[in-house]
Every structure is written in structure tokens, then in C-alpha cells.
Amino acid sequence: MDIRFEKREHLQEKPDQKNLGFGKHFTDYMFVMDWDKEQGWHDAAIVPYGGIPMDPATMVLHYAQETFEGMKAYRTAEGKIQLFRPEMNARRMIKSNERLCMPGVPEEMFVEAVKALVKAQEDWVPSEPGTSLYIRPFMFATEASLGVHMAKSYKFVIITTPVGAYYAEGIxxxxxxxxxxxxRAVKGGTGFTKCGGNYASSIAGQVKAEKMGCTQVLWLDGVHRKYVEEVGTMNIMFKIAGEIYTAPLEGTVLPGVTRDSLIHILRDWGYKVNETHLSIDDLMKAGHDGTLEEAFGTGTAAVVSPVGEFVYKDDSVIVNDFKIGELTQKLYDTLTGIQWGKLEDKYGWTTPVE
Structure with missing residues (x-):
């Protein structure tokens, strides 16, 4: 791919690596590329980070044809930079785009664009423990027109932000x-895609949870309101009587990269992983009889997020005395060890940026 590079006159001062937060600081450059019916993908460029001019009738503002991804670049102890399973993000975005009738960015082109931008921004990849460069590829309809139909033009953009440890004070x-x-989603809908509308519609549940003193929401299926699916913006897993349970990929939950990676690791460790429907009643029962041993969300930002309590109607259960479980901690240490190059990557999941 021929990528034009447009130099910035003045580079920004880098933020303090010990106080990065999440999504607060954006790097000097971004990647942009356009698509239209006549030319396909064209005009790939790395340009100074900045605003994107937009007509008031731009279709994404009215009909929400938009998808995105979330991934990270990690700096190893040797100073090298690597990505984690970027091809999975590329394939997932293709699937998301298919559902929203948007053109796909070919896998090789997606990965090449990510690597090119990260390479151009290598000084922005932080080295403090637990830090990384968060990468946000996204795409949206750019045609200026009213009327619900597939747009005739789109823009693919990648922005990057150095981020601190998701849990600054520990997990x-x-x-x-x-x-x-x-x-959150029903079969036949967009639950399996990573599109903004899914996240916008989840905010009401988040606001409700916070009013009730909770941090996040556990979503039930949209038909029976019975089976557990996702927690907040993450997949979720449960360790019940020594076995792992997580919702199946049937079109209503996001096929998470972290989810898939942890399932591989768990099965290698000898755990039985059940990708099956688990009812909220069975989950609460397991919590009360002591067989619910651990529960944790999985996702790119946090890797794993342990759950200490579930509140359902007038009932609640405490998980593992509100402490992080031994398996949860081991999974976090193992996956982050691979991502930061501290442990051997026997799965071939890391991609060097050279």
C-alpha cells in the first residue's frame, strides 16, 4: 500500500507516563484513507492529528453507519514494539462492516495501516509498567445526503493514545x-458488531447501575431476559464448580479477542470451557451455594475485570469474598506477560512493529 506522509510543523510535548489515564492524550499523527464506488480504497495517508471536515448532511450523523475497533501496541523490556493479534481485529471489523453494509478494509491493508502509524509514532509508545499505546481504527459514511441507504463514500481513520494501567491501584x-x-442485543441485530449504536444504547443501563451503587451492568438476552450475555462493554466468564462458563457466539455478543485468547489458555491448562447459555437463576443459585468461585469480564482495555458482587432484583451474591480469584489473577498475569513480551508467545499471537 502506498501511504503518503504529511509532516507536522511542531510536535507535541509528550505527557507524563505516570499519569496517562485512558483516552486523554492523542498522538501527533493519524492514518486516513477514503473509499468510493469508483476508486475503491485510495489516498492512504499519515497526517497530523486534527479535525475532520464534515458537511451537516454527512450520513453518519443521521443514520449511524459507523464501526470501530480497539487494540494496543506494547513496548517490551528490550524496547521493541509489538501488537497483539491484529488480524483478529481486522477480521472482526470486516464482519461488522458487512452487517452495516459498509465496504471492508482488507485484512492485510488493515494490519499494514496500523503498523505504519504505530511505527511513525514509536516514540509515543510508553515504557512505564502497565502502559501501552491504545489504537482506535474506525470507519464512517461520508456521503452528504439524506435518505436511508448504503452511502457512496466512506473514510477509514486510525487514531492512537498512550494509556496508563487500566487499574492504577491494582485489580x-x-x-x-x-x-x-x-x-443490549437480539439475534439478527448488531450485537456481534463493534458499532457505536451498541454502546450508545448501553449508556442507560450504565446510568441506572451507577445510581444503584454498581460499577457496571450484566446484560441478559433480549428474548427471554434469562441468559447472561455481556458485562458492560466486555465479555464475561464464570468459574462454577471448577468449570468455566461464557455466553456462546450466536450473534448477540461481541467475539472478543481477549475472550478467544483466554479460552485458548484455559483449555491448555485443562479447564473445561462451556460456551453455553447460563441462566441468571442458575448463576445466582451458584453464588448462594458457594459453587460460583470466580467471575470476570474480559476485554482489550482491562484484560480481565474481576466481579465481586452481582445484584439481581432484590437479591445479591458476593463472589470470592469480594477478592480477585486465583485463576483470574493468573489469567491476567499470563496474557499481559505475552502482550508485553515477558512470557513466551507459544501461540504466535504477537506481531512486531519494525
Whole structure:
């Protein structure tokens, strides 16, 4: 791919690596590329980070044809930079785009664009323990027109932001509200895609949870309001009587890269992983009889997020005395060890940026 590079006159001062937060500081450059029916993908460029001019009638503003991804670049102890399973993000975005009738960015082109931008920004990849460069590829309809139809033009953009450790004070369990009023997704919908509308519609549940003293929401299925699916913006897993349970990929939950990676590791360790429907009643019962041993969300930002309590209607259960479980901690240490190059990558998941 021919990528034009447009130099910036003045580079920014880098933020303090010990106080990065999440999504607060953006790097000097971004990647942009356009698509239209006549030319396909064209005009790939790395340009100074800045605003994107937009007509008031730009279709994404009215009909929400938009998808995105989330991934990271990590600096190893030797100073090298590597990505984690970027091809999975590329394939997932292709699937998301298919569902929203948007053109796909070919896998090789997606990965090449990510690597090119990260290479151009290598000084921005932090080296403090637990830090990384968060990468946000996204795409949206750019045609200026009113009327619900597939747009005739799109823009693919990648922005990057150095981020601190997701848990600045260590991995602490959270309190979760089981949502039985609102739903996140149904089969045939967009639950498996990474599109902005999924996240916008989840905010009401998040606001409700916070009012009730909870940190996040556990979503139930949209038909029966019975089976557990996702927690907040993450997949979720449960360790019940020594076995692992997580919702199946049937079109209503996001096929998470972290989810897939942890399932591989768990099965290698000899755990039985059940990708099956688990009812909220069975989950609460397991919590009360002591067979619910651990529960944790999985995702790129946090890797694993331990759950210490579930609140459902007038009932609640405490998980593992509101402490992070031994398996949860081991999974976190193992996956982050691979990502930061501290442990051997026997799966071939890391991609060097050279």
C-alpha cells in the first residue's frame, strides 16, 4: 500500500507516563484513507492529528453507519514494539462492516495501516509498567445526503493514545447490576458488531447501575431476559464448580479477542470451557451455594475485570469474598506477560512493529 506522509510543523510535548489515564492524550499523527464506488480504497495517508471536515448532511450523523475497533501496541523490556493479534481485529471489523453494509478494509491493508502509524509514532509508545499505546481504527459514511441507504463514500481513520494501567491501584473487584429492563442485543441485530449504536444504547443501563451503587451492568438476552450475555462493554466468564462458563457466539455478543485468547489458555491448562447459555437463576443459585468461585469480564482495555458482587432484583451474591480469584489473577498475569513480551508467545499471537 502506498501511504503518503504529511509532516507536522511542531510536535507535541509528550505527557507524563505516570499519569496517562485512558483516552486523554492523542498522538501527533493519524492514518486516513477514503473509499468510493469508483476508486475503491485510495489516498492512504499519515497526517497530523486534527479535525475532520464534515458537511451537516454527512450520513453518519443521521443514520449511524459507523464501526470501530480497539487494540494496543506494547513496548517490551528490550524496547521493541509489538501488537497483539491484529488480524483478529481486522477480521472482526470486516464482519461488522458487512452487517452495516459498509465496504471492508482488507485484512492485510488493515494490519499494514496500523503498523505504519504505530511505527511513525514509536516514540509515543510508553515504557512505564502497565502502559501501552491504545489504537482506535474506525470507519464512517461520508456521503452528504439524506435518505436511508448504503452511502457512496466512506473514510477509514486510525487514531492512537498512550494509556496508563487500566487499574492504577491494582485489580479490584467491582459490583455489577443485572439488568432486566433494558436489553443490549437480539439475534439478527448488531450485537456481534463493534458499532457505536451498541454502546450508545448501553449508556442507560450504565446510568441506572451507577445510581444503584454498581460499577457496571450484566446484560441478559433480549428474548427471554434469562441468559447472561455481556458485562458492560466486555465479555464475561464464570468459574462454577471448577468449570468455566461464557455466553456462546450466536450473534448477540461481541467475539472478543481477549475472550478467544483466554479460552485458548484455559483449555491448555485443562479447564473445561462451556460456551453455553447460563441462566441468571442458575448463576445466582451458584453464588448462594458457594459453587460460583470466580467471575470476570474480559476485554482489550482491562484484560480481565474481576466481579465481586452481582445484584439481581432484590437479591445479591458476593463472589470470592469480594477478592480477585486465583485463576483470574493468573489469567491476567499470563496474557499481559505475552502482550508485553515477558512470557513466551507459544501461540504466535504477537506481531512486531519494525
Amino acid at each position: 479490584n473487584p467491582v459490583k455489577i447490576l443485572v439488568e432486566d429492563e433494558y436489553v
